[in-house]
Each structure stands twice: as structure tokens, then as C-alpha cells.
């Protein structure tokens with residue numbers, strides 16, 4: 001498939017990465033950025049200024065897919081003006097729709113799947129020298145190279161580290177096992193070495209990433225063992241992880257969270273629905289009652305733990321009664337916050353073979369009801385923080401006022417207080433004076 005006849009005469013100098021979706025995509029974008037910087041390309045923020053544009057896509061929800069497609073479509077105009085620009089489509093949409101994207105998006109020079117992104121450098125060379133369009137979609141289950149050398153991190157204080165790829169669960173609504181393949185865990189030693197390098201570079205916090213970190217397994221070690229090993233890394237202050245499947249949230253993990261000093265008291269436990277009938281159809285393998293028992297256990301054993309969740313409303317055939325069960329769970333679970341979405345069918349999943357029977361208006365209404373109640377609960381929980389003192393890791397200067405900084409508590413609550421850039425990367429004590437459902441306001445306390 002030949003590219004434009006006016007193919008590049010001058011070497012590429014700049015690149016831009018546009019990322020959609022989850023933290024795993026963020027980390028993949030950092031890896032691809034590192035590969036390009038390793039080849040001498042300089043990062044720019046706008047596609048208009050880039051010689052190489054990578055759009056890292058997500059297919060988990062229809063909205064993210066449409067936004068990425070819109071962005072890639074817009075690149076056609078840039079490409080017309082500058083035919084030597086290389087347009088790359090990466091990520092889950094590339095993995096799932098590779099052939100179709102090549103047909104549908106003539107401006108795409110390279111379409112690269114989730115397990116081929118580590119080859120980005122040689123693929124870009126190939127596109128440049130052969131002037132051919134390339135589709136690089138390997139078997140989604142092939143072994144993946146999980147190196148971290150030269151990753152270009154987006155933040156200075158906290159870093160992402162992928163500990164495993166893929167998922168074996170096949171929840172009936174989820175396309176991830178098809179776009180990211182079966183589970184592959186990185187060896188403990190490789191992860192610990194990566195975290196040591198991060199700590200040496202001055203990072204204070206690491207977020208361990210996997211579709212279901214609770215099923216991390218390698219060489220006889222499980223996720224609790226991995227947390228214990230990472231906890232030993234000198235210089236690192238905090239460890240977070242995402243995502244945990246409630247069915248695999250073991251006592252060992254809860255105990256590890258309770259006992260390891262650097263593991264933050266915060267866990268994301270996506271429930272997805274509160275109706276046992278819907279949970280069965282989603283293939284989640286727990287009931288509402290078991291989920292509530294798990295919350296109780298986690299809260300009992302880990303003092304001050306914060307818990308967040310994901311909910312899908314409007315799943316095929318969700319009755320008023322099913323929805324009521326979900327609303328009731330919002331009431332009973334009292335999560336610190338919840339991400340609430342309307343169901344959107346994903347082609348290739350089991351649920352997509354069922355009629356998407358809930359009208360969009362009803363989905364929106366159900367989202368609003370759950371969100372409204374969750375906002376009140378988040379507000380009440382945050383209001384109870386007023387007067388309390390928290391250890392806060394300062395992450396950035398506030399976007400609104402230069403005289404303020406933003407940091408996070410161990411429970412991942414966002415706190416704004418007076419300060420300047422000299423505080424970045426430090427741990428300070430802050431007393432909370434005001435609260436909103438998503439933010440706390442406070443003032444820094446003198447060090448003891």
C-alpha cells in the first residue's frame with residue numbers, strides 16, 4: 001500500500017501522542033514516547049507541529065472510540081498540508097479493528113496493536129524507508145516484551161508501572177480480553193528493578209497496573225508477594241495499584257495492604273451492578289451480599305481505607321427492580337467515589353449478542369439517579385475530613401492559582417492548599433478546613 005508520492009525528504013524531528021482510555025494506555029503511551037525520544041524525536045503538544053502523530057485508542061466504551069476516530073479523521077487535513085507526517089493508530093482499537101481502520105482511514109500510515117507497540121521504532125523506520133502503509137497486528141496472545149528502559153514519564157512525582165498484561169475473565173460486557181489477550185505477568189525481579197530505577201530518579205509514588213492485579217502470578221509469587229517486594233524499595237514513599245476484581249480480592253491482599261507501610265489505604269473495587277441477576281449475566285462471579293461482606297472486611301482490617309468503584313447501568317434487560325438493587329448498593333456501600341456509566345455494547349462480547357434493550361434516555365436517568373446519590377455520599381464522607389490531619393504528597397502547582405499546590409492523601413483524596421513549587425514531591429501534613437465532593441481544601445501544618 002504506497003503512501004503519498006511526496007514522502008519525507010527530511011528526517012522526522014517531532015512527535016505527539018494523544019491518549020484515550022485507562023492508565024494502562026497512559027503507560028503504553030509513555031513507553032511509545034520513550035521509544036520515539038530514543039530515536040531523537042522531540043515531544044510537541046499539538047498534532048499540528050508533529051512529524052509523527054500517535055493516537056493511542058480505547059474501545060472500552062463507545063464514547064472513547066468515537067472521540068479517537070474523530071481525532072484521527074481530523075488528522076487528514078494536517079496530512080494533506082504535510083504529506084510527510086506519519087499518522088499512527090495504536091492501542092485497543094488498532095488491535096481489534098486493524099484491517100477495517102486501514103480501509104477506513106487512508107491517512108493512517110501505521111496501525112499497531114497492543115502487543116506490537118514495543119516494535120514502534122522499527123515500524124516507523126519501515127514506514128519511512130519503504131513508504132508503505134503498515135498493519136502490525138500480531139496475535140493478541142503472543143508473548144509480550146515488557147521492558148521499561150527509556151520510558152518517557154508524564155509526571156515527575158508519581159509513575160506508572162505495568163505489572164501484567166491482558167485478562168482471563170471474559171466479563172460478558174468487556175472487550176479487553178480480546179484486545180489485550182490473556183494474562184501475562186512480569187517477573188517480580190523486573191518490576192522491583194523498574195521501581196528501584198524510579199525511586200533513584202526521584203519518583204515518590206508508583207502505581208502498579210494490570211487489568212486484574214489480584215490474579216498476578218509468576219514463579220510462585222502472587223500479588224501480595226509483589227507488594228511486599230516493592231515495599232522494600234528505598235526512597236519510594238507510596239505504592240498504589242489498579243484494578244482489583246472483587247472475586248479475587250484475597251485475605252492475603254487485604255493483610256498486605258494493612259501491614260505494608262508504603263501501600264496506600266485505597267482500593268478500586270469495580271462492582272459493576274447491584275442486582276445478582278445482572279451480576280450473573282455479566283459473569284462477575286460474586287453477589288451483592290458477597291461484595292458488601294468484602295467491603296466490611298476491607299474496612300475492618302484496613303483503618304481509614306478509601307474505596308472506589310465502577311458501575312454500569314442499563315445493561316441489556318436491566319429491569320426497574322435490577323436498577324433499584326444497584327441504587328440500593330450505592331446507598332449501602334458508601335464508596336468514596338464511583339464512576340458510573342451507561343452500558344454500550346462492544347462488538348465481539350457476549351453481551352453484544354443480546355438486545356441493547358434499555359433506551360438511552362432511561363440509561364441517562366439511571367446514571368443521574370446513582371450519580372446524584374453518590375455525589376451526596378462523597379460530599380458527606382469528605383465533610384467528615386474537616387478538622388482532620390492528613391499526610392499529603394504534593395504533586396503539582398494548582399491549575400487555578402499559582403500560590404496553591406495540589407496533593408493527595410494516602411486515601412487518594414485531592415487536597416488543595418497554599419504552597420509553591422518548592423513543595424513538589426514532598427510529604428507534608430495538612431489540616432482540612434473545607435470540603436467538596438471531589439476536593440478537600442486545607443492548610444499546611446508545621447513539621448514536628
Ligand code: SF4
Nearest residue numbers: 167169170171174176
Ligand atoms: S476483569 Fe472483566 S471488566 Fe475487567 S478487564 Fe477483565 S474482562 Fe474486562
